[in-house]
Amino acid sequence: MSESKSCIFRLFRYRRCLRDLKELGYVKVFSDNLGEASGVTAAQVRKDFSLFGITGNKKGGYIIDALIDKLNYILGKDEVQKVILVGTGNLGSALLRYKGFNKEDIQISAAFDADPAKQMKSGAIQIYPVKDILDYVKINRIRVAILAVPSVVAQESAEMLIAAGVRGILNFAPVTLKVPEKVIVNNINLAIELENVIYHVSVREKNHR
Amino acid sequence: MSESKSCIFRLFRYRRCLRDLKELGYVKVFSDNLGEASGVTAAQVRKDFSLFGITGNKKGGYIIDALIDKLNYILGKDEVQKVILVGTGNLGSALLRYKGFNKEDIQISAAFDADPAKQMKSGAIQIYPVKDILDYVKINRIRVAILAVPSVVAQESAEMLIAAGVRGILNFAPVTLKVPEKVIVNNINLAIELENVIYHVSVREKNHR
DNA sequence: TAGATTGTTAATCGATTAACAATC
DNA sequence: TAGATTGTTAATCGATTAACAATC
Structure with missing residues (x-):
């Protein structure tokens, strides 16, 4: 039990840090090293590992x-994971070229856009x-999609994807998608992320310190 | 007290939903409407408001x-917030053109890149x-920056920004930045966000349902 | 051995949810 | 009024941290 969402998230971070450490030539690591490298406490590292029997x-x-x-x-990392991208506007086309995905063995196998000029x-x-x-989606048995379409068409795009068989969506449109329980949505709202930083900075500034 | 980070985050989401609702012509809203629109429970909405005396x-x-x-x-929304962008590669240049920021009264006032060709x-x-x-940064009293540089130079870029006076960073480089306590960092790791979706989908698939 | 680190338990902390009195 | 909704308190839930025995 308790394979909490944030714990899984940290496992991914650990893995990334471990790869970096390995590249630097390290062979062993202590919980406090790894904690420092990934920005969590040593106890947290050991606890997370313990939950998964590591x-x-x-x-x-x-x-x-x-x-x-x-x-x-x-975390599963045997074969390359194929995902699709819907919406190749500003953000979408950057994601299409983003190298960070390939590095993690994720491949965007196809993209979709409503604009014939972009096709x-x-x-x-x-x-x-x-x-x-x-x-x-049906033919290639795609299970995960990145959604980078304008807000107004985000819901209908999501429904189309789900109808086709997609079960996980990384959503960049700043709307709350209504999806069946079986579908997992991970929202990234860039504006809100940035607003948050601005907010916390200005609060601290007000309390002058 | 207890203006928890996630609570603030939700307040931003509420605001966004409220604007949408307003645009649709609504004048009043109940806690359960707003909850549904922003993907949280009605109790959560009321609780959050109560914490801030709303x-x-x-x-x-x-x-x-x-x-x-x-x-x-x-949340503070009097004037336009100015931020800068460091790194105008793939992702950076998309962020530069991203319209979602302007909509929230955030303006990227300048960008920086190491490559002379891009300048x-x-x-x-x-x-x-x-x-x-x-x-x-000094002249324009910039307090917040978006960091979209390659991982290898992320730490040094952050240090440069902080030395100049930046107090908040939205970091897209997949590394853990080491920063003084006074600086707020918000990490967005696109690959990990996507890996997370993939993971949760495949776990559910294994438990076939 | 002495010192250091794990693995796990218990304690703490915080956030979410449930429930319900107040009240419009 | 009866019904509905808020605002808040208390209960629950979960996640993080602290502590320490086990042990290499």
Whole structure:
């Protein structure tokens, strides 16, 4: 139980940090090293590991390679994950070219846009008309989509994706999507994220310190 | 007390929903309407409001206009907020053109990049060399920056910003920035956000339902 | 061994939810 | 009035932290 959402999120962060540490030549890591590297407490690291039955060596910390393997097993990292992108406007086209996904073995296998001018104008990834979503998702058994369309069409786009078989959506449109319980939505609202930073900075400024 | 981070975050979401509702012609709203619109429970809405002394009418819900005004007062929305962007690569240049910020009265007043080829090649917003950050931030009293540089230079860029006077950073580089306590960092790791969705979908798929 | 680190339990902390009296 | 909704308190829930015995 208690594989809490934020715990999983941290496991991903640990894995990323471990890879970086490995690249730097480290072989072992202690819970406090890893905690510092990923911005959490040492206790938190050990607790998270404990929840998933990940063990280290009572005195010698954790072997980085073994740890990464275990995280790969838990988080799943056998094959490349295919996702699709809907909406190739401003943000969408940047995501299409974003290298951070490939690095994590995520591949955007196709993109979709309502604007005929954008279709075909592909770089490496083909851009199809929106009406092709249904077939594409079914044929390729796509389960996850990135939604980067204008707010006004976000809900209908989501419904189209879900009808086709998509079960997880990373949503950049600043609206609350209404979806069935079986579908997972992760919202990223860039404006709100930035507003939050601004808010906290100005609050601190007011309390002058 | 207890102006928790997530509570503030929700207040921003409420405001956004309220504006949408207003645009649709609504004048009043009940806690359960607003809850549904923003994806939280009605109790949560009332609790959040109560923490900030926002009151409605015992029977008649909340007047949307008055509510927006109160949120504006709490969250601060008098003048346009100026921020800068560092790194105009793939993601950075998309953020530069992202319209969602302007809509929330946030303005990217300048951008910076290490690549001379990108400098001057401005659209509406001027792109300066990185070495100009210090002066620009000081002269224009910038407090918040968006960091969209490659991971390897993220830490040093952050330090440069902080030295210049920046107190809040929205960080897109997939690294844990080491910053003094006085600085607020909000991390957005696109790959991890997407991996999370993929993970939760595949877990559910395994438990077939 | 002495010192250091894990793994886990218990304590704390905070956030969400439920419930309901107040009241319009 | 009867019904509905707020505002707030108390209960629940979950997540983080602290502490420490186990042990290498």
